[in-house]
Amino acid sequence: LLQGALARIEAARDLNAVTSLNPGAAAQAQAAQARLEAGEQLPLAGVPVLLKDNINAAGTQTSCASRILAGYVSPYDATVTERLVAAGAVIVGKTNMDEFGMGSSTESSAFGPTLNPWDTARVPGGSSGGSAAAVAACLTPVSLGSDTGGSVRQPAALTGVYGLKPTYGRVSRYGLVAYASSLDVVGPLARSAGDLALLMNVLAGYDPRDATSLHAPAQFRAGTPDDLRGLRVGVVRESLEGNTPGVEAALRGTLDALRGAGVTVQEVSLPTTAHAIAAYYLIAMPEASSNLARFDGMVYGARQPGADVEGSMTATREAGFGREVQRRIMLGTYALSSGYYDAYYSKAMKVRRLIAEDFARAFRDYDVLVTPTSPFPAFRRGEKTRDPLAMYAADVDTVAVNLAGLPAISVPAGFETVEGKRLPVGVQFIAPALQDELLVRLAGGLE
Ligand code: GLN
Numbered sequence: 001l002l003q004g005a006l007a008r009i010e011a012a013r014d015l016n017a018v019t020s021l022n023p024g025a026a027a028q029a030q031a032a033q034a035r036l037e038a039g040e041q042l043p044l045a046g047v048p049v050l051l052k053d054n055i056n057a058a059g060t061q062t063s064c065a066s067r068i069l070a071g072y073v074s075p076y077d078a079t080v081t082e083r084l085v086a087a088g089a090v091i092v093g094k095t096n097m098d099e100f101g102m103g104s105s106t107e108s109s110a111f112g113p114t115l116n117p118w119d120t121a122r123v124p125g126g127s128s129g130g131s132a133a134a135v136a137a138c139l140t141p142v143s144l145g146s147d148t149g150g151s152v153r154q155p156a157a158l159t160g161v162y163g164l165k166p167t168y169g170r171v172s173r174y175g176l177v178a179y180a181s182s183l184d185v186v187g188p189l190a191r192s193a194g195d196l197a198l199l200m201n202v203l204a205g206y207d208p209r210d211a212t213s214l215h216a217p218a219q220f221r222a223g224t225p226d227d228l229r230g231l232r233v234g235v236v237r238e239s240l241e242g243n244t245p246g247v248e249a250a251l252r253g254t255l256d257a258l259r260g261a262g263v264t265v266q267e268v269s270l271p272t273t274a275h276a277i278a279a280y281y282l283i284a285m286p287e288a289s290s291n292l293a294r295f296d297g298m299v300y301g302a303r304q305p306g307a308d309v310e311g312s313m314t315a316t317r318e319a320g321f322g323r324e325v326q327r328r329i330m331l332g333t334y335a336l337s338s339g340y341y342d343a344y345y346s347k348a349m350k351v352r353r354l355i356a357e358d359f360a361r362a363f364r365d366y367d368v369l370v371t372p373t374s375p376f377p378a379f380r381r382g383e384k385t386r387d388p389l390a391m392y393a394a395d396v397d398t399v400a401v402n403l404a405g406l407p408a409i410s411v412p413a414g415f416e417t418v419e420g421k422r423l424p425v426g427v428q429f430i431a432p433a434l435q436d437e438l439l440v441r442l443a444g445g446l447e
Pocket of ligand 1: 126
């Protein structure tokens with residue numbers, strides 16, 4: 001299995017989905033084999049897995065697709081890595097991403113952009129675009145990404161695979177390089193709901209090394225159409241505007257399939273989600289400006305010389321961070337500064353609460369909510385790179401979920417043909433906190 005994955009990665013180098021290989025992969029595969037032969041039950045025996053390059057795996061590069069971490073090799077495993085290896089999985093390598101998770105297209109990477117396997121002139125989404133492209137191109141059957149504002153779900157949708165953003169705290173963040181700690185969560189990408197279930201049974205669980213980790217035992221399985229009967233699904237009214245015809249058609253098709261399976265489908269309004277993008281960026285950027293303060297060339301990665309320590313730090317950060325990361329550090333610092341804190345950060349925190357209350361109200365009448373995952377299918381490379389606000393708007397359907405800490409899944413729902421190419425379209429289901437299992441059952445029931 002490992003040899004097959006390595007051969008496919010080599011053959012698909014043009015996609016630029018993989019940033020480095022794990023030198024310890026063969027040893028992991030042999031260890032899994034030996035444990036199997038000794039009679040151990042391994043739920044992921046020999047399964048090759050790629051990790052987003054912001055997840056630590058001992059002995060592998062962790063770059064976050066940033067020049068500032070050039071040459072950095074993780075001395076330890078993230079909890080998710082440890083759990084995968086304990087289950088028999090083999091960490092094949094790391095995947096490309098937007099630098100530090102900041103972006104929606106995987107174009108903002110020190111390694112250059114990842115290509116979408118469905119149309120190589122287009123982006124795979126982001127920021128976990130390498131993990132999504134890798135699964136879409138069958139380099140490995142599954143991969144891990146991280147989702148701060150949509151970075152697992154949106155690339156899953158744009159590459160035609162399944163992606164789950166777990167409830168905040170359901171999967172440990174220990175060993176995930178922090179972008180915005182109150183929003184970040186590790187999530188799996190796969191080609192079926194069944195594979196998501198296999199992964200989540202391994203990944204989910206309490207971790208004393210993550211202070212926000214939840215005690216909530218998990219038992220995931222992909223459902224059948226029988227699991228759908230009687231569910232009440234709310235279609236989020238605010239997500240019905242501004243979608244391309246193919247996205248509208250895919251959503252309609254999914255709603256028809258749900259009704260056919262005995263699901264009640266009705267529209268529901270989440271009025272505050274209109275402000276979700278503004279609130280998200282006013283929370284994510286300040287958290288990022290604080291989290292990224294540690295990258296000053298003194299402890300990790302590449303150091304630039306300077307006249308004194310401060311000069312070296314300034315030169316290191318100027319040379320090491322890309323434009324989008326620098327923009328966010330500056331805006332985040334500004335929004336936190338004493339004169340502007342009340343107008344920006346504190347206001348955004350209030351909107352965050354109102355958004356969570358919108359969801360809570362909707363979940364009094366509905367088991368699950370549904371929206372498109374993205375208002376459009378994969379866009380062309382370069383199309384949004386000059387306009388940060390246009391790039392931020394790509395997250396319109398996903399960020400509210402992170403602000404409320406809820407679980408959500410992106411499910412392949414059809415295709416839109418654009419300029420002669422069939423591009424995948426995804427639909428997003430959102431559940432109340434800790435009902436991640438329901439989302440995976442539902443996804444299986446729709447397969
Ligand atoms: N695109 C969003 C951002 O740039 C979300 C990224 C993510 O989830 N890591 O912040």
